[in-house]
Amino acid sequence: MSDDLNFSDYDFTKIPFDRLVRVGQRSLLGKDLFCVSWLLGRFCNYRCTYCWPYGRSDKKDHRPTELVLSTLDEIKRQARDRGFNSFHFSFSGGEPTLHPGYLKILHHYNDDIKNCNYQSVHMTTNLSAGIGWFKKYVVATKDLHRVSITASFHKEFANQEQFRDKLIFLQENKVQTTINMVMVPERFELLWEDALFFHEAGLNVTLKPQSNKTATKIVEGYTEGQLDRLQQGMPQRDYTTARLKKKKQAPPLMQVEFIDDKGNPWYMDQAERFNCYDFNNFKGWECSAGYRSIIIREPDGSIKRSYSCNDEPLGNIETGFNLFPTPKLCMTPHCVSSADSKIPKRKLGTKLPLWPGDKTFEAR
């Protein structure tokens, strides 16, 4: 791929998915970054018709704040033992803003910044909390290197103007925002209009295909034209800027990097897009999930290497856990969550590091 690549013309359909040998989020490939994806509870105040039955609950199921804080400290201790002292915590639910101790948890995380090389936080939210709550959120996360939000727009419940205005407030306070829209086939064109409304307001929009019940495939019912639009998506705002400036480097919003079997780099804006290309089978690859990343899942409190993995859990939030001593082979046929697929992994035998200074491939 040439150096003077014009990213405005970047065509994801040209990526040679069957020849890729390393995959990962760029921030994880290039830093001593330990990544935590933490589902704080299933409790949600919305009841979207397309939400999976296990995706939400009417019952308040949050763990005590003190247990969350001590688990957070233990994660950092074990990660530091493995040489990682940069952290990315990603909170979701249910609806994470409904955890009663959420702002306290964020203050605790924020206040450890002086002991870390880098810290960032992400939240996936339905954005139903009021603007007053988001003002407190900005204060609670003020020292972090990066704060980002994926806001899911649920048309059945959310007011479009208020949704837009909260995101503009967050952007003005240096919170990176992206709107996720699940493009249900039956309402595709209406949702497309909504996506354009947000796009015109200067907001990033990621179009997500609706997944089947097992989350292994996208549902039937999309026309070819709709699938094309899902695959190409809407230009991300930085991406558009890149066109104007003709940047020679991939812009930061190209979050994912691939290397093919000839050593060429390829890029994608969001791992959410992998499923549109049926690119989710890493069985037999060496994956660093469980070594430099974990997920915490409710309602059972299990701590696992990642959401999709068939491996035994690493432990439980109530009884403790142990990270893997080294990256391990993937034993799972479908790596379906974007939180999982972006964790750096390489085809077995590939002599490329998964983080700076990684020499674990030499041991094989």
Ligand code: SF4
């Ligand atoms: S399913 Fe798990 S082990 Fe396999 S590639 Fe995905 S995150 Fe890694």
